[in-house]
Amino acid sequence: MAQQQNPSATATPPVNQATTTTGSAADDELLQAQAELWCHGLAYLKSIALQCAIKIGIPTAIHRCGGAASLPELHASSLIPVPASKQPCLSRVMKLLAASGIFREREAGVYCLTPVSRLLVEDDTSGGGHTSCLSSLALLFNTPFHFKASQRMAEWLIAGNKDDDDGAAETPLMMTYGMSLYDLVGRDTEFGTLFYKAMSGDSRFVAEILMRQCGEVFARAASLVDVGGGDGTTAKAIAKAFPQVRCSVLELPQLVDSVPPLVDDAVEFIAGDMMDFIPPADVVLLKVRAHNDG
Numbered sequence: 001m002a003q004q005q006n007p008s009a010t011a012t013p014p015v016n017q018a019t020t021t022t023g024s025a026a027d028d029e030l031l032q033a034q035a036e037l038w039c040h041g042l043a044y045l046k047s048i049a050l051q052c053a054i055k056i057g058i059p060t061a062i063h064r065c066g067g068a069a070s071l072p073e074l075h076a077s078s079l080i081p082v083p084a085s086k087q088p089c090l091s092r093v094m095k096l097l098a099a100s101g102i103f104r105e106r107e108a109g110v111y112c113l114t115p116v117s118r119l120l121v122e123d124d125t126s127g128g129g130h131t132s133c134l135s136s137l138a139l140l141f142n143t144p145f146h147f148k149a150s151q152r153m154a155e156w157l158i159a160g161n162k163d164d165d166d167g168a169a170e171t172p173l174m175m176t177y178g179m180s181l182y183d184l185v186g187r188d189t190e191f192g193t194l195f196y197k198a199m200s201g202d203s204r205f206v207a208e209i210l211m212r213q214c215g216e217v218f219a220r221a222a223s224l225v226d227v228g229g230g231d232g233t234t235a236k237a238i239a240k241a242f243p244q245v246r247c248s249v250l251e252l253p254q255l256v257d258s259v260p261p262l263v264d265d266a267v268e269f270i271a272g273d274m275m276d277f278i279p280p281a282d283v284v285l286l287k288v289r290a291h292n293d294g
């Protein structure tokens with residue numbers, strides 16, 4: 001009886017070792033490139049996973065468990081609102097965040113805070129050099145406004161015809177919403193609230209470092225203007241620490257008009273555009289993205 005031969009065995013000519021190694025290295029490189037492409041293509045999931053962990057309250061929950069906890073421990077302590085049936089999914093989110101350096105997997109399934117996730121703890125009084133929480137800032141990076149506008153980046157880049165409104169838009173955000181980021185902040189209450197919560201958290205964080213590092217500058221000053229100073233968090237912190245400094249904030253008129261908590265005796269708010277005028281002062285502070293980026 002004739003034996004059936006393995007077609008691939010008969011079709012493949014004998015090859016020397018060098019050819020095999022070269023072919024295999026090239027395939028390895030291709031597979032590596034494909035894996036990297038997957039990673040780049042899905043990189044936005046890292047931001048989504050971070051947003052998810054913040055919304056669920058994982059950094060604060062781990063902090064309240066003493067700085068390290070397993071998911072079953074977090075679940076048992078009722079610190080995170082995720083039903084047991086979904087813990088395997090949360091476990092995958094945590095693995096992704098641990099691989100990204102946001103948490104550290106100390107041992108299988110036990111997660112600790114890292115310097116990054118410590119910035120996301122809501123009530124951190126452990127004295128890690130800061131007392132402010134940057135959760136709102138991290139959430140601000142991922143709003144639907146940002147996602148929707150950034151998905152139009154290519155469309156915005158190739159739109160160049162000055163006769164059409166889209167082509168003339170200064171930014172993808174302007175093209176998508178027909179207004180600047182700061183106009184959006186003024187018009188959308190929810191977005192505006194998140195924006196200023198994020199900015200004041202960031203300002204508190206930076207002010208703590210600024211005062212430690214540049215205290216002698218403020219100690220010698222009699223006046224300071226914080227240009228684009230938002231809700232005045234930084235200026236208020238400086239005024240409190242250095243009462244001899246007369247602090248003011250230069251802000252866009254729509255912001256000064258629309259946000260009541262801006263009124264503060266320690267800080268004067270001046271409505272104006274920094275491109276037109278900056279009030280004279282011993283110290284001019286600028287912590288701002290001055291263009292209407294989107």
Ligand SMILES: C[S@@+](CC[C@H](N)C(=O)[O-])C[C@H]1O[C@@H](n2cnc3c(N)ncnc32)[C@H](O)[C@@H]1O
Binds near residue numbers: 182231274286
């Ligand atoms: C990114 S926020 C920073 C706020 C604050 N300096 C901080 O660090 O938290 C930028 C601020 O600059 C203000 N701004 C933008 N363009 C401005 C301009 N041309 N003149 C004055 N303020 C401006 C915005 O209203 C916004 O509050």
